[in-house]
Amino acid sequence: MTAIEIPAGMPQYEDMPRLDPRELRADFPILARQVNGQPMVYLDSANTSQKPQQVIDAMSDHLLRHNANVARSVHTLGTEATEAYEGARAKVAAFIGAASADEVVFTKNATEAINLVAHAFTPDAADPRFRLGPGDEVVISEMEHHSNIVPWQMLCDRAGATLRWFGVTDTGRLDFDNFDDLVNERTKIVSYTYVSNVLGTVNPTSAITARAHEVGALVMLDASQAVPHRAVDVAELEVDFIAFTGHKMCGPTGIGVLWGRSELLNAMPPFLGGGSMIETVTMERSTFAAAPARFEAGTPPITEAVGLGAAVDYLTSVGMDAIAWHEKELTAYALDVLAGVPGLRLFGPAVPVGRGGTLSFALEGIHPHDVGQVLDSLGVQVRVGHHCARPLCVRFGVPAMTRASFYLHTTVEEVDALARGLEQVRKVFG
Known part of the structure; x- marks a missing residue:
């Protein structure tokens, strides 16, 4: 698992509860499937979460x-x-x-x-x-x-x-x-x-x-x-x-x-x-x-x-504090990774303080629906549109956004897959 680097200024609590998302993934049967011949990367938990076998x-x-x-x-x-x-x-x-x-x-x-x-x-x-x-x-x-x-x-x-x-x-x-x-x-x-x-x-x-x-x-x-x-x-x-x-x-x-x-x-x-x-x-x-x-x-x-x-x-059983801390670390990593994507505009706080693991963004000159379709072809599942929050889109002057959202089973490898997918989107649409 790729090491997560915590941005400067963010507390590093050695005694915070931890979870291993790779172990938890075994509880979610759907995460093992493929989409369009690719391993599925599910980054749409803010829309609906996947269900563990126990449920x-x-x-x-x-x-x-x-x-x-x-x-x-x-x-x-x-x-x-x-x-x-x-x-x-x-x-x-x-x-x-x-x-x-x-x-x-x-x-x-x-x-x-x-x-x-x-x-x-x-x-x-x-x-x-x-x-x-x-x-x-x-x-x-x-x-x-x-x-x-x-x-x-x-x-x-x-x-x-x-x-x-x-x-x-x-x-x-x-x-x-x-x-x-x-x-x-x-x-x-x-x-x-x-x-x-x-x-x-x-x-x-x-x-x-x-x-x-x-x-x-x-x-x-x-x-x-x-x-x-x-x-x-x-x-x-x-x-x-x-x-x-x-x-x-x-x-x-x-x-x-x-x-x-x-x-x-x-x-x-x-x-x-x-x-x-x-x-x-x-x-x-x-x-x-x-x-x-x-x-x-x-x-x-x-x-x-x-x-x-x-x-x-x-x-x-997993622990809500462990889930919260995992998502905070993952969000810090994702914010750092997405900051390196040319032409990407992030909506919302740019630091992992006072924010959750939901990242909405736009790629300059590319409609979110096009972003979503290319990502889907690579197995990456994100949501596109106004996310039932159209006044917020109007506030930021965009017709729609692309949204990636994390949960307890999300890994840094999946964040990396998102970043690679966005690079592919830019190649496809120039």
């Missing part, structure tokens, strides 16, 4: 031996399914430091989790913290994924409120120049990304949370790019909500998580009506169950929850 086996075993609906039956299979489903909830709660498993709501993805919170805000909400109307403001940032822009735009349109946002500096950090004006007594909620899915920027939390709570606003973090890559403790963050998704953290698609403080969740109205979210139903009216059940109408993603629980077990 695949857990889901398969559940379907083979324990498949039934949850919370509806007293028979053996129903009991086993319910225990597995609620067991997964408890694992997720422990993984993020929740005070109780009841603070974990299963959704189908992070997008649904954010929409769930947005729909709690109405002009006539019973709880004043969720009362939003003309004169009130919602604050997001310019670097958000569309899933953390569109729901708030729709909310402000419904309620007559105003949407405001943090700008982004040329170096890919949040712009705090007008911080005190932006987050003010009219602000009802601040919702922003913990780690950017495009820039890799790790955003600060303590100052924003303190200011928001000072003016009586709630705080929500889109943690989809954080929870899979670093230890996240909601008690330490002191925010009110976080959202993340299973398929970016070695788990399956079709399941996401909303964590919220218990008293807030129970002050919120249901998002969907139907079975399992009720307390009583008559022909005249219904009353609703306490959280999290009130937000999980209908048959939930049971097998997917089992898979997510297995993913939590897997990541815990």
Whole structure:
């Protein structure tokens, strides 16, 4: 394995936890396949992560031996399914430091989790913290994924409120120049990304949370790019909500998580009506169950929850600190390697401090779709486009970007393969 050189000024902690990505690769069957006759180099984990055999086996075993609906039956299979489903909830709660498993709501993805919170805000909400109307403001940032822009735009349109946002500096950090004006007594909620899915920027939390709570606003973090890559403790963050998704953290698609403080969740109205979210139903009216059940109408993603629980077990066994440190070293190496590619423009922080292992870039005079096609012909899998963050592309004056993103199984040899591939792209397009 090529030695990773840590840039000057970056701490070199001899006692930091370590992992060997080559050993971990054996857990991911798909990484052994070829693409276009070449060994596959998977650099698209920010889009969706690959699944270890342990997760695949857990889901398969559940379907083979324990498949039934949850919370509806007293028979053996129903009991086993319910225990597995609620067991997964408890694992997720422990993984993020929740005070109780009841603070974990299963959704189908992070997008649904954010929409769930947005729909709690109405002009006539019973709880004043969720009362939003003309004169009130919602604050997001310019670097958000569309899933953390569109729901708030729709909310402000419904309620007559105003949407405001943090700008982004040329170096890919949040712009705090007008911080005190932006987050003010009219602000009802601040919702922003913990780690950017495009820039890799790790955003600060303590100052924003303190200011928001000072003016009586709630705080929500889109943690989809954080929870899979670093230890996240909601008690330490002191925010009110976080959202993340299973398929970016070695788990399956079709399941996401909303964590919220218990008293807030129970002050919120249901998002969907139907079975399992009720307390009583008559022909005249219904009353609703306490959280999290009130937000999980209908048959939930049971097998997917089992898979997510297995993913939590897997990541815990590897160690989140080891994963974070591996990605920090790998990012330092990649930043150094890509700096040597002629005509490459990197978007986001140019140093491996306060950033994750997601690198977006452009090659001068070459469209990202062309970059992606040539790389794919060499077996290198990257994402191209606006990455569901079109306002950010507009901010940096480009129609699209190429993005390479790393995870616990990524090696320096794969970073080298990316660099060689970019050299080939330049040769093909002159």
